Amino acid sequence: MSASRNEIVDFYRGNPQVSVLIVGAGVNGIGTFRDLALQGVDVLMVDKGDFCSGASAGSSHMVHGGIRYLENGEFRLVREAVQERNRLIENAPQYVRPLPTVIPIFKWFSGLLNAPFKFLGLLEKPSERGAVVIKVGLIFYDAFTRAQGTVPNHQFQGRAGTRAEFPHINPAVRFTARYYDGSMHTPERICAELLLDGEAAHQDARALNYVSLENAAGKRVMLKDQVSGETFEVQPKILINAAGPWIDFANARMGLDTGLIGGTKGSHLMLDNPDLRAAIGENEFFFENKDGRIVLLYPFEDRLMVGTSDLPIDNPDEAACTEDEIDYFIEMVQVVFPDIPVRREQIVFKFTGVRPLPASDANTPGQVSRDHSIVEIAPGSALEFPVYNLVGGKWTSFRAFSEEVCDKTLEALGRTRVIDTRRLAIGGGLDYPVTEPAQKAWIAQLAGRSGLEPARIQELFERYGTRAQIVADYIAQGEDRALNFLPGYSRREIEFIARDEKVVHLDDFLLRRSLLAKLGRLSHANVDEISKIIRAALGWTDEQADAEIKRLYAILRKDHGVQL
Numbered sequence: 001m002s003a004s005r006n007e008i009v010d011f012y013r014g015n016p017q018v019s020v021l022i023v024g025a026g027v028n029g030i031g032t033f034r035d036l037a038l039q040g041v042d043v044l045m046v047d048k049g050d051f052c053s054g055a056s057a058g059s060s061h062m063v064h065g066g067i068r069y070l071e072n073g074e075f076r077l078v079r080e081a082v083q084e085r086n087r088l089i090e091n092a093p094q095y096v097r098p099l100p101t102v103i104p105i106f107k108w109f110s111g112l113l114n115a116p117f118k119f120l121g122l123l124e125k126p127s128e129r130g131a132v133v134i135k136v137g138l139i140f141y142d143a144f145t146r147a148q149g150t151v152p153n154h155q156f157q158g159r160a161g162t163r164a165e166f167p168h169i170n171p172a173v174r175f176t177a178r179y180y181d182g183s184m185h186t187p188e189r190i191c192a193e194l195l196l197d198g199e200a201a202h203q204d205a206r207a208l209n210y211v212s213l214e215n216a217a218g219k220r221v222m223l224k225d226q227v228s229g230e231t232f233e234v235q236p237k238i239l240i241n242a243a244g245p246w247i248d249f250a251n252a253r254m255g256l257d258t259g260l261i262g263g264t265k266g267s268h269l270m271l272d273n274p275d276l277r278a279a280i281g282e283n284e285f286f287f288e289n290k291d292g293r294i295v296l297l298y299p300f301e302d303r304l305m306v307g308t309s310d311l312p313i314d315n316p317d318e319a320a321c322t323e324d325e326i327d328y329f330i331e332m333v334q335v336v337f338p339d340i341p342v343r344r345e346q347i348v349f350k351f352t353g354v355r356p357l358p359a360s361d362a363n364t365p366g367q368v369s370r371d372h373s374i375v376e377i378a379p380g381s382a383l384e385f386p387v388y389n390l391v392g393g394k395w396t397s398f399r400a401f402s403e404e405v406c407d408k409t410l411e412a413l414g415r416t417r418v419i420d421t422r423r424l425a426i427g428g429g430l431d432y433p434v435t436e437p438a439q440k441a442w443i444a445q446l447a448g449r450s451g452l453e454p455a456r457i458q459e460l461f462e463r464y465g466t467r468a469q470i471v472a473d474y475i476a477q478g479e480d481r482a483l484n485f486l487p488g489y490s491r492r493e494i495e496f497i498a499r500d501e502k503v504v505h506l507d508d509f510l511l512r513r514s515l516l517a518k519l520g521r522l523s524h525a526n527v528d529e530i531s532k533i534i535r536a537a538l539g540w541t542d543e544q545a546d547a548e549i550k551r552l553y554a555i556l557r558k559d560h561g562v563q564l
């Protein structure tokens with residue numbers, strides 16, 4: 001188990017010098033943190049909220065190359081993202097799986113004439129695509145990925161085949177194209193395991209959630225522990241601003257006037273609609289509507305995720321899913337599955353994120369580059385250290401972006417890379433048994449060693465990959481019991497996660513270390529039961545425990561439209 005947050009804060013009170021301070025623990029901050037730690041660099045990463053609670057939690061959960069960015073001429077980005085998608089499927093197989101993605105196509109030719117104009121940047125707005133343009137795009141997409149062979153090539157099918165496979169599909173759909181990307185249901189768990197890997201790699205790599213950058217001057221940066229309310233100071237050689245959509249806000253706190261970000265918000269709904277869930281099978285449906293906006297229907301366990309929007313927003317703290325967005329999503333489902341009704345009562349959870357896109361004067365948000373860049377602010381009269389701003393990027397390509405940031409940092413520190421992250425497993429992806437017989441043998445072996453039932457090990461394996469091993473070892477060391485209201489979980493399992501994965505608030509566990517909130521599985525009874533276990537694990541007082549439940553309900557109501 002890593003050092004407690006108080007121990008870490010005390011450490012920096014006595015030793016404020018640190019080579020690198022990372023502000024922001026979304027996937028880009030965390031990826032950079034892990035990479036620097038692996039290279040033996042002393043690094044502190046802080047986040048004003050929980051780890052992976054900003055844009056990195058608000059994503060569409062697709063690990064993808066971004067086929068539509070080909071039209072914007074972003075070949076470098078798409079090639080990189082497709083390679084990174086394949087690496088994530090290989091390095092984090094416990095959480096990232098190939099995702100068959102179906103594009104419903106209504107026309108043969110539309111978009112054909114637009115494409116060259118779009119490549120030249122002459123088209124005002126994107127528009128619906130026909131079969132021919134999609135076919136060309138998919139040929140490029142396959143070409144980028146064929147050498148790795150991680151996912152199959154695309155296929156096309158006509159009206160009859162489409163109707164046979166998807167009986168409820170709109171009869172006006174003339175073709176469907178199927179290609180493969182990746183799905184990740186728990187970006188938050190990938191982030192948690194990445195940062196634990198980083199801390200394990202180097203004793204002087206430390207990560208703190210609920211610690212914000214307050215201000216900076218000269219060689220000093222003032223940080224505030226949001227839990228205790230106390231401040232402490234660090235003196236970094238380099239500051240990496242990985243605050244995503246808040247980058248300009250964080251810079252303003254340090255007296256730097258930047259206009260790097262032009263964020264756009266995107267919302268998603270989680271639906272409990274068994275008919276629609278059955279209609280899409282295990283496929284994501286992915287298409288652009290007439291004005292070029294992306295629509296996705298995504299299979300998410302027994303639920304279905306619908307998204308997303310792309311609306312400019314100035315202040316990321318004000319992002320929320322509006323009633324208009326909900327109307328729009330429901331309307332879009334009907335475009336593809338007109339005879340399956342979607343009702344508002346079927347929404348079990350909603351969430352919104354803000355894309356940290358580079359400030360741009362593109363005609364539509366969809367045309368703003370999704371590529372990433374490091375914008376360096378050299379030391380000057382206000383600050384004695386450089387600030388590297390991590391602008392833009394996709395979840396999928398975080399490793400490549402982190403590698404670039406790490407290499408630049410190593411060069412500035414006069415050090416060299418010692419470990420390559422391209423083939424490095426993430427958390428419970430280490431020594432992951434890929435085939436079914438290998439998984440069975442792994443489960444049987446752990447059941448034998450730990451004394452837990454194979455069915456229980458299976459559950460843990462599905463939830464944590466090979467990290468199930470340390471969870472099972474912990475469970476086996478004491479008296480355990482399945483939860484009354486959520487029998488798939490047990491008391492010692494939750495206790496372990498609370499202690500080992502830097503849980504500070506009740507919502508950290510329910511919203512980010514587990515999928516319970518996102519899947520709409522919360523009730524008064526199970527919140528009460530789980531809060532008692534976490535309370536005992538973290539030593540909360542009665543008042544703290546009450547405050548945690550109130551805080552959870554307020555977050556669920558305000559940010560996720562969930563009224564318990």
Ligand SMILES: Cc1cc2nc3c(=O)[nH]c(=O)nc-3n(C[C@H](O)[C@H](O)[C@H](O)COP(=O)(O)OP(=O)(O)OC[C@H]3O[C@@H](n4cnc5c(N)ncnc54)[C@H](O)[C@@H]3O)c2cc1C
Binds near residue numbers: 046051061243
């Ligand atoms: C709606 C939407 C859909 C998307 N879909 C996909 C997709 O399907 N696939 C894909 O690959 N990418 C997708 N993306 C893009 C991807 O999610 C983001 O590019 C990526 O997560 C950005 O990560 P980040 O670490 O830069 O930012 P963030 O995850 O936002 O992290 C920044 C962190 O900085 C912290 N912070 C801010 N200010 C301070 C401060 N003063 N002190 C301390 N901490 C601070 C915040 O709390 C936050 O946690 C999507 C994004 C959105 C919003």
